[in-house]
Amino acid sequence: MKTFILAMALFSANALAWGPTGHRTVGLVAERYLNTDVHLKIYNILDNQTLARVSTWSDEIKSEPQSYSHTYNWHFTDWADEAHDHDETNSSGKLVGAIREQVAVLKDASATKDKKAFALKFLVHLIGDVHMPLHVGNGLDRGGNACKVLFHNKPTNLHALWDEGMINFTGLSFTEMGSFVIQGKTREQILAWRKGDVLDWARESKNLRSKIYPADVTPASGPMSVKQYCRYDIKVPEENMPKLAYEYSYQFVPVIEERLFQAGVRLAMVLNEALK
Numbered sequence: 001m002k003t004f005i006l007a008m009a010l011f012s013a014n015a016l017a018w019g020p021t022g023h024r025t026v027g028l029v030a031e032r033y034l035n036t037d038v039h040l041k042i043y044n045i046l047d048n049q050t051l052a053r054v055s056t057w058s059d060e061i062k063s064e065p066q067s068y069s070h071t072y073n074w075h076f077t078d079w080a081d082e083a084h085d086h087d088e089t090n091s092s093g094k095l096v097g098a099i100r101e102q103v104a105v106l107k108d109a110s111a112t113k114d115k116k117a118f119a120l121k122f123l124v125h126l127i128g129d130v131h132m133p134l135h136v137g138n139g140l141d142r143g144g145n146a147c148k149v150l151f152h153n154k155p156t157n158l159h160a161l162w163d164e165g166m167i168n169f170t171g172l173s174f175t176e177m178g179s180f181v182i183q184g185k186t187r188e189q190i191l192a193w194r195k196g197d198v199l200d201w202a203r204e205s206k207n208l209r210s211k212i213y214p215a216d217v218t219p220a221s222g223p224m225s226v227k228q229y230c231r232y233d234i235k236v237p238e239e240n241m242p243k244l245a246y247e248y249s250y251q252f253v254p255v256i257e258e259r260l261f262q263a264g265v266r267l268a269m270v271l272n273e274a275l276k
Contacts, residue, residue, distance in 0.1 A: 017075065017132035019164030020056050022260055024174035026128040027051030029182060029264025030271065033190075038275045045116050051124050051267075052174060058125040074098035074122070075129050078139035079206045086199060095135065099126050099198045106274035124267060130198060131263040133212055134159050136205040140226050147230040149214065149242045158213070158230075166249050166256060181261040193262045194269045201266065208259075212252060214242035 018026070030051050031039065046054055058075075061068040076093035079086050088096050105111050105119035129135045137143035144158035151165050172180065216228045217240045229236050 017129040017135045017163060018260070019167060021164070021167050021172070021174045021177060022132075022256075023055040023059075023125055023128045024052040025177045025181065025260045026131075026263045026267060027053070027055040027124050028174060028178035029261055030124070030267040032182065033265055033268035033272075035272045035276070038272050041275050042120065042271065045113060045120055047117075052178075054121045055124045055128065057121045071098075071122070074126060076135045076137060076143055077130075077202065079136050079202065080139050081206075081210060086202060091139070093135075093137075095126060095130055096198050096202055099123065099130065102126065103270060103274050106271070120271075123270070127198075127201075127267045127270065128260075128263045130201050131205060131259040131266075132162060133205045133209040133259075134162055136202045136209060138209065141230040142232070144213075144230070146232040147213070147227060148236045149229065149244055150238060151244050151248075153243070153245075155238065155241070161244070162212070162252075162256070166253055169249060170253065177257075177260070178264075181257045181264075185261065190265055193265050196266075201262075205259075208255065212255075214244060214248070217242055 017023075027050065034042070042051065043049075058071065062072070065072075073093045074095060077086070077088055077095040078091035078093060086096065088094060102119040102123040105115055106123070111119075134144040141147055142159075144162065145160075147158035149156060149158055149161060151161055152169075156165055167177070170177070213227055213230075218228055229241050
């Protein structure tokens with residue numbers, strides 16, 4: 001029972017990177033860059049469902065904790081600001097390791113279709129997760145869930161704002177978002193983004209993460225490494241929450257779009273290699 005409660009706490013504090021629109025965008029972009037034979041294999045594994053369709057499945061299964069609670073901490077990892085190397089053994093989340101495990105299943109010729117389908121559904125989602133800066137958390141503020149902010153004068157938290165808030169504010173469907181993020185990308189950019197592995201992509205998120213926290217509204221007190229509006233041991237009045245609106249979106253929606261595109265291109269790269 002204690003294990004289940006802990007798993008639920010971890011899941012609720014760190015889940016739902018990008019939200020449905022973002023994750024479906026990643027799946028849609030990936031399908032554009034799949035090799036034809038790999039695309040056909042994926043349709044067979046998924047019983048003719050698309051990557052966009054299954055991209056939210058690993059969030060939806062939270063309604064079956066008896067079967068899937070062991071996967072709840074696969075969606076995030078911790079990487080402290082001051083740490084040069086990633087050490088997932090000291091993280092409550094297992095995102096990097098979970099991605100590697102699903103890739104291994106897809107490469108395993110002896111794995112059953114059901115196991116490959118499970119791995120594929122998770123991989124579509126988790127590669128999206130690792131590209132969301134707050135799913136590579138600092139280990140101090142629950143992936144930004146503890147960071148109270150106002151977005152267009154409505155209370156939210158930094159994690160939720162990056163999950164869905166800014167994406168939903170654009171008013172775009174996932175098909176529109178997928179079309180938009182592809183536009184203007186050069187062949188050189190795509191080739192460059194196809195390099196590296198999950199640890200490199202997690203490092204990118206860590207480096208981006210340090211740039212997305214708004215400045216404190218009030219002078220800092222307590223641990224300097226924790227923003228005042230990110231402290232979950234005190235109640236933060238709205239006047240002390242960062243007030244974010246068009247300027248914040250203007251700065252970071254292009255970052256979100258680039259991360260969604262990178263995730264899609266890299267997902268395709270991983271699947272082309274694993275299922276060749």
